[in-house]
Amino acid sequence: MEHTTSDGRILVMTAVEGEREAVLRGLKGDTRFAVELAGVGAPSAAASTALALAAGDFRLVISAGIGGGFVESAALESVVVADAIIAADLGAETAEGFSSVDELGFGSSRIAVNTAASQRIVQALRAAGQTAVAGPILTVTTATGTSATAEQLAR
Structure with a gap:
């Protein structure tokens, strides 16, 4: 199901702090984005992302990192x-x-x-x-x- 709230921010999830810091540097303080740690592995990523989604109004989720x-x-x-x-x-x-x-x-x-x-x-x-x-x-x-x-x- 696609969430289409036009005023929601974009949630960016990264596995590790180094990736999170790189994304934050690239965003240069852009408040349209929230950047959170997902953790390593599917269970951690799923739980962390679910918690972040429950706590905010996001229109898109991006999993970002080095692969x-x-x-x-x-x-x-x-x-x-x-x-x-x-x-x-x-x-x-x-x-x-x-x-x-x-x-x-x-x-x-x-x-x-x-x-x-x-x-x-x-x-x-x-x-x-x-x-x-x-x-x-x-x-x-x-x-x-x-x-x-x-x-x-x-x-």
Whole structure:
């Protein structure tokens, strides 16, 4: 459900303090934004974001931070705007390999995104001189440390 209050601020959530400080520096005191810590990991991020949303009137939530990426899809230092959010390691390891929750019939590993809004944001970022692309955002609970794992996630 999209919240459309026109006078609400924009909530920006970051995992760690260094990311929060960088966002605040970039915003230069712009009061249209509230920047809060989500914490590391999905449970902390979900709980912290829910608390922040309950305490304020926000029209948009942005999860901002530094992440790994696939250079073929987004050049280094690009701004990537989600057109899909995928919990890439939510599932089970089987004798045949990894099976997602989708394959197991336990729900979905994908979270819906307003793709029209994603495209508008990418266009605005590009107009402002940023390198920006829309694409799927993968979230994982363990940082990817090998090329083999990165290739599996890309698939």
